[in-house]
């Protein structure tokens with residue numbers, strides 16, 4: 001750990017004492033300097049104004065999730081005050097341009113806090129814009145409250161929002177990595193919304209986690225040995241068909257209305273193939289490679305759509321957090337590390353050796369602290385702990 005000066009507080013900003021944070025895949029990207037060193041983002045942001053210049057530093061405090069307590073607020077902040085218990089979502093926008101005033105994700109100065117900006121959540125103190133703040137779900141501990149933020153908001157926009165796939169009851173939704181960060185929330189949204197998730201995972205343990213969430217249709221891609229690529233250049237369309245037949249076998253002959261995509265290159269061809277006629281492939285990432293290849297005949301002849309999605313606007317993040325606060329969506333925390341062990345925690349996620357979400361205790365001296373509504377917690381204790389093992 002390294003000590004760095006506390007940044008000056010600007011208008012519309014807040015300083016938060018971070019009790020807990022979580023690992024997201026963007027911290028993996030930062031740590032391996034792929035696809036770009038994140039110092040490039042800080043340099044670019046630093047050029048926007050006198051205030052943003054504070055972010056362009058020779059160190060990067062990373063992390064895009066936080067649960068904590070507001071310490072101080074800057075000029076113009078009226079909705080939050082010192083002592084408020086909060087979680088922070090990671091959308092940073094300037095909103096000086098007209099383009100972002102319909103959907104803030106369209107602001108030309110849209111950035112992911114703690115990835116494309118400095119002073120993120122994997123620290124004892126974080127600097128946020130006040131419009132990143134949301135009430136901390138009162139029935140959760142600090143580390144449980146910190147872990148849904150980024151992935152829950154992203155999955156909400158990608159799957160539920162009218163900006164994403166607009167899932168409706170009865171839809172069949174194919175979810176890659178269904179027990180992972182994004183997937184464990186997508187699976188819950190599908191089940192809550194009356195849809196039928198087809199969960200893809202890579203081990204019997206991960207399949208069991210999907211069952212605990214209430215999913216019944218599960219494909220173990222490792223166990224069933226799918227190899228969608230014959231070599232670096234050539235996809236195996238017979239494997240697409242085998243996978244599609246397996247989906248139909250599980251669903252009683254139906255193809256997915258929605259494919260929840262994020263693995264990217266390795267799966268995008270089969271995702272485009274298996275979506276039903278008129279269906280939607282909604283993508284927010286490319287973990288296995290961003291140069292996708294798919295057979296366009298399956299897309300246009302069958303009137304499918306590919307929709308790009310990225311994080312969420314404040315309202316979408318608020319709605320997603322509200323569902324957590326009401327006990328309708330549950331954290332999928334499997335393990336919590338100390339701040340000193342953050343490197344190891346990110347490495348686990350990089351190796352895909354984790355389940356659900358991996359938390360990080362920052363100022364919280366131990367796990368299980370910060371619960372304010374014991375009654376609501378007691379009602380959902382089992383669901384809250386389902387990624388914790390027996």
Ligand SMILES: NC(=O)c1ccc[n+]([C@@H]2O[C@H](COP(=O)([O-])OP(=O)(O)OC[C@H]3O[C@@H](n4cnc5c(N)ncnc54)[C@H](OP(=O)(O)O)[C@@H]3O)[C@@H](O)[C@H]2O)c1
Nearest residue numbers: 025154177180181182201202263266284285287288310311
């Ligand atoms: N645009 C955004 O706003 C946004 C937001 C959040 C995340 N992301 C991105 O989305 C990706 C996933 O994030 P996450 O938090 O869900 O990560 P995660 O916790 O690592 O989960 C991803 C899951 O995807 C599955 N997977 C990985 N590689 C795969 C492959 N080649 N083929 C099939 N399945 C594969 C794995 O599940 P199994 O091994 O069980 O199949 C893994 O658990 C990352 O690239 C991240 O940067 C983007």
